[in-house]
Amino acid sequence: MNFEAVKAIYFFEMARMKRTILQSVVSPVLSTSLYFIVFGAAIGSRIEEIDGVQYGAFIVPGLMMLTLLQNSISNASFGIYFPKFTGTIYEVLSAPLSFLEIVLGYVGAAATKSLILGLIILATAHLFVPIEIRHPFWMVFFLVLTAVTFSLFGFIIGIWADNFEKLQLIPLLVVTPLVFLGGSFYSIEMLPEFWQKVTLANPVLYLISGFRWSFYETADVSVSVSIAMIAFFLALCLGLVWWIFKTGYRLKA
Amino acid sequence: MQNAISISRLSKEYDTGFKALKGIDLDIRRGEILALLGPNGAGKTTLISIICGIVNPTSGTVTVEGHDIIKDFRAARELIGLVPQELHTDAFESVWATVSYSRGLFGKKPDPALVEKVLKDLSLYDKKDSQILALSGGMKRRVMIAKALAHEPKILFLDEPTAGVDVELRKDMWQLVRGLRENGVTIILTTHYIEEAEEIADRVGVINKGELLLVDDKNELMRKLGKKELTLDLNEALDGLPDTLARYELGIEDGGQRLVYRYDTQAERTGIGSLLADLNRAGVTVKDINTEQSSLEEIFVRLVEESR
Numbered sequence: 001m002n003f004e005a006v007k008a009i010y011f012f013e014m015a016r017m018k019r020t021i022l023q024s025v026v027s028p029v030l031s032t033s034l035y036f037i038v039f040g041a042a043i044g045s046r047i048e049e050i051d052g053v054q055y056g057a058f059i060v061p062g063l064m065m066l067t068l069l070q071n072s073i074s075n076a077s078f079g080i081y082f083p084k085f086t087g088t089i090y091e092v093l094s095a096p097l098s099f100l101e102i103v104l105g106y107v108g109a110a111a112t113k114s115l116i117l118g119l120i121i122l123a124t125a126h127l128f129v130p131i132e133i134r135h136p137f138w139m140v141f142f143l144v145l146t147a148v149t150f151s152l153f154g155f156i157i158g159i160w161a162d163n164f165e166k167l168q169l170i171p172l173l174v175v176t177p178l179v180f181l182g183g184s185f186y187s188i189e190m191l192p193e194f195w196q197k198v199t200l201a202n203p204v205l206y207l208i209s210g211f212r213w214s215f216y217e218t219a220d221v222s223v224s225v226s227i228a229m230i231a232f233f234l235a236l237c238l239g240l241v242w243w244i245f246k247t248g249y250r251l252k253a
Numbered sequence: 254m255q256n257a258i259s260i261s262r263l264s265k266e267y268d269t270g271f272k273a274l275k276g277i278d279l280d281i282r283r284g285e286i287l288a289l290l291g292p293n294g295a296g297k298t299t300l301i302s303i304i305c306g307i308v309n310p311t312s313g314t315v316t317v318e319g320h321d322i323i324k325d326f327r328a329a330r331e332l333i334g335l336v337p338q339e340l341h342t343d344a345f346e347s348v349w350a351t352v353s354y355s356r357g358l359f360g361k362k363p364d365p366a367l368v369e370k371v372l373k374d375l376s377l378y379d380k381k382d383s384q385i386l387a388l389s390g391g392m393k394r395r396v397m398i399a400k401a402l403a404h405e406p407k408i409l410f411l412d413e414p415t416a417g418v419d420v421e422l423r424k425d426m427w428q429l430v431r432g433l434r435e436n437g438v439t440i441i442l443t444t445h446y447i448e449e450a451e452e453i454a455d456r457v458g459v460i461n462k463g464e465l466l467l468v469d470d471k472n473e474l475m476r477k478l479g480k481k482e483l484t485l486d487l488n489e490a491l492d493g494l495p496d497t498l499a500r501y502e503l504g505i506e507d508g509g510q511r512l513v514y515r516y517d518t519q520a521e522r523t524g525i526g527s528l529l530a531d532l533n534r535a536g537v538t539v540k541d542i543n544t545e546q547s548s549l550e551e552i553f554v555r556l557v558e559e560s561r
Contacts, residue, residue, distance in 0.1 A: 002327070002360040003360075004357050004359075004360045004361060004362060005357055005358045005359070005360050007357060008353075008354050008356075008357025008358050009357075009358070012350075012354050012357075015350065016345075019345065083343075086341055086342070086343065086344065087337075087339055087341030088341045088342065088343055090307055090335070090337055090341060091335075091341075091355060091358060091400065092358065093305075093306055093307045094305040094306050094307055094330060094333070094335050095330060095358040095359050095360075096326065096327040096328075096329075096330040096331045096359060096360055097358065098327075248309055252307065252308060252309050253267060253268070253302075253308045253309070
């Protein structure tokens with residue numbers, strides 16, 4: 001195992017985050033704060049409690065997931081797309097690195113960044129609404145697994161994309177709608193029965209539901225199903241990454 | 254002498270069907286400077302990219318100090334430093350950070366003293382905290398070289414190192430290359446400037462259309478393929494050649510003022526002695542004599558044309 005190289009990639013990527021702190025940290029915190037002001041304070045005060053949880057607090061896990069998903073994907077996809085775009089990828093390919101080590105470096109850094117971000121958002125939310133975490137272990141479990149899984153997914157997008165438009169395509173057109181319609185801001189019980197069934201096809205629902213359960217013990221679907229779902233995504237992304245490196249897809253001629 | 258790199262029947266066909274390499278066999282000796290000459294699109298970069306692990310070969314094998322580049326890629330790649338043709342740089346990084354990063358990628362522990370030395374050797378040290386995007390093209394080229402040297406490679410690939418480089422940097426670079434060779438580093442450079450190969454290489458390989466036309470000791474190559482030209486300036490212009498001189502196939506230039514004789518330096522008899530004697534007998538007096546060896550460039554052009 002080439003630990004020095006994993007370390008080098010990891011810290012190189014983390015340094016990029018430090019350099020772009022406005023874009024990487026301040027902007028998501030600001031937008032989340034805006035959500036709290038609008039949905040939590042302004043509108044939220046007129047919405048009744050959901051399963052005994054104040055609305056402002058109810059949306060915290062969903063908002064964390066929203067940020068986590070979006071940032072994991074954008075961090076990881078950009079992290080690997082940029083060297084492809086500038087051509088510096090030649091160095092990573094010519095280094096004595098296995099693909100596992102490349103993934104560890106890039107995905108590890110991207111996941112760390114979004115984890116840090118998720119925790120900052122949690123702290124920010126704490127200023128606005130009372131929060132309790134009933135199952136801290138499972139909370140961390142969902143947080144870490146989601147960050148890793150969607151960083152892997154972002155990595156795949158970054159490899160697949162051969163222009164900036166494609167890089168934005170999936171996060172904008174697929175992930176954002178799935179997150180908004182996956183119960184970030186509401187419980188699916190609030191929906192008509194038909195739409196409840198449709199929502200069950202949205203994979204993000206299971207992540208948000210499980211994550212919210214770790215906070216308030218209230219969930220749309222059973223926790224074990226949520227755990228199974230995240231494990232399934234993780235396996236799917238790992239499989240895809242394995243295939244990419246085995247075939248050299250979009251990396252090696 | 255043992256080989257640093259052995260290439261055997263190496264072929265590459267891209268997905269488009271383009272055959273970039275057609276069965277290359279080449280042994281690169283430890284400690285030599287090998288120049289690969291060839292026109293654009295000859296396959297030089299593809300060859301280097303395969304050895305360095307950036308492009309997958311279609312068939313054939315390559316070993317680096319006995320390590321197969323695929324089965325034993327770690328051991329093989331650790332030995333190699335690559336300076337690619339294009340200036341690919343992390344624009345927003347500092348020189349120091351990007352060179353240290355390269356060292357880490359190759360699995361070497363951080364060594365600030367070594368990075369400092371590499372930067373000083375390349376006259377980059379006073380720019381170590383500059384962002385790369387603020388550097389000139391020549392400076393960026395130096396950064397690329399520093400990155401390739403940061404992990405102390407035993408084999409260095411320089412792909413078109415002097416493309417777009419000014420005289421000073423070129424001189425610095427050759428000095429660096431010679432210094433590296435003295436330390437036992439094997440150097441492979443590609444170029445389409447013949448003078449470069451002539452100036453610095455020990456051996457020269459000529460590639461065209463994915464085929465290695467020849468590889469030989471530079472001096473040997475020039476001797477083998479080199480024709481010499483003997484120019485004779487005459488005291489009085491000749492109207493025509495006397496019959497006794499017909500067999501020399503002389504060229505007449507300058508309105509009969511100059512005779513040109515081409516001969517093969519490898520031939521048992523160059524014919525110079527008898528030519529001069531015959532000239533004397535025919536009453537032609539010579540004012541001045543000059544000989545010239547054909548350059549590597551002419552040899553190269555001839556080879557490439559023959560392979561068409």
